Amino acid sequence: MxxxxxxxxRIASVKATQKITKAMQMVxxxxxxxxxxxxxxxxxxAERMERVLANLASSMRDAPGAPQLLAGTGExxxxxxxxxxxxxxxxxxxxxxxxxxxxxxxxxxxxxxxxVRFLCVGRKGADILRRQFPGKIDDVISLREVKTLGYSTxxxxxxxxxxxxxxxxxxxxxxxxxxxxxxxxxxxxAQQVIPAQIPEATGEDQLNGAIYEYEPSxxxxxxxxxxKNVSIQxxxxxxxxxxxxxxxxxxxxxxxxxxxxEMIKKLSLQYNRTRQAQITKELIxxxxxxxxx
Numbered sequence: 001m002x003x004x005x006x007x008x009x010r011i012a013s014v015k016a017t018q019k020i021t022k023a024m025q026m027v028x029x030x031x032x033x034x035x036x037x038x039x040x041x042x043x044x045x046a047e048r049m050e051r052v053l054a055n056l057a058s059s060m061r062d063a064p065g066a067p068q069l070l071a072g073t074g075e076x077x078x079x080x081x082x083x084x085x086x087x088x089x090x091x092x093x094x095x096x097x098x099x100x101x102x103x104x105x106x107x108x109x110x111x112x113x114x115x116v117r118f119l120c121v122g123r124k125g126a127d128i129l130r131r132q133f134p135g136k137i138d139d140v141i142s143l144r145e146v147k148t149l150g151y152s153t154x155x156x157x158x159x160x161x162x163x164x165x166x167x168x169x170x171x172x173x174x175x176x177x178x179x180x181x182x183x184x185x186x187x188x189x190a191q192q193v194i195p196a197q198i199p200e201a202t203g204e205d206q207l208n209g210a211i212y213e214y215e216p217s218x219x220x221x222x223x224x225x226x227x228k229n230v231s232i233q234x235x236x237x238x239x240x241x242x243x244x245x246x247x248x249x250x251x252x253x254x255x256x257x258x259x260x261x262e263m264i265k266k267l268s269l270q271y272n273r274t275r276q277a278q279i280t281k282e283l284i285x286x287x288x289x290x291x292x293x
Contacts (some may be wrong), residue, residue, distance in 0.1 A: 018260035025253035072195035085125030094248035158231030177237035186244035
């Protein structure tokens with residue numbers, strides 16, 4: 001049985017941990033609000049970009065001379081998986097769920113005889129995947145030093161991916177991130193960005209059959225918009241990830257704080273019982289000694 005000193009030390013240690021988890025929960029709650037607003041503001045722009053591209057690409061998807069970012073290389077052999085996670089842990093299953101989705105997709109592609117490479121945005125995803133796919137991680141991009149997550153960060157990543165694609169490094173690029181739904185619900189998501197997976201134009205997009213005339217030509221507009229779309233989708237994924245990370249961390253730290261409170265109660269009860277037993281034993285020894293005299 002643990003001594004009273006050991007129990008006191010354990011109670012003090014758990015209380016210190018509880019203070020840390022409570023502070024982390026409050027910090028995550030403060031950051032979550034800003035991150036959630038940023039993610040919500042980015043969604044309409046990204047969705048509207050896809051709708052504009054759907055109108056432009058509807059007649060050019062399989063046409064000769066279509067931009068390579070739309071038509072693809074004509075092959076489906078080499079895949080680049082862009083896995084976006086956090087640089088920090090203590091966020092529940094946030095990082096693991098994204099890495100698991102990427103891992104399952106990689107295993108499926110490898111089983112089909114295709115080549116798979118990883119570009120990890122965030123160190124936690126790289127730490128998980130490196131153990132299972134040694135030698136297949138091209139690079140790890142850390143965002144730890146980025147104070148404010150802006151479009152310029154996503155644009156740098158997008159331009160790098162496009163350069164590698166134009167140099168023949170891969171045929172298909174897929175983003176993996178976590179879509180924020182609520183504090184307790186984040187959805188791991190895979191989205192192909194190269195070649196662009198553009199939905200078919202709907203009646204709403206076509207303005208009930210109205211005819212568009214583009215100036216300059218559709219080809220020239222797509223040459224500008226398709227690379228921008230890659231950066232926009234990456235930016236959306238980063239913002240969704242930022243909100244999901246804070247939501248997951250807030251939930252995880254709340255659970256940790258409650259668990260610490262329950263452990264303190266159990267240890268305090270054990271401490272009081274041990275102390276009571278020790279006092280009772282000492283009283284018995286004193287009474288027994290007095291009677292012996």
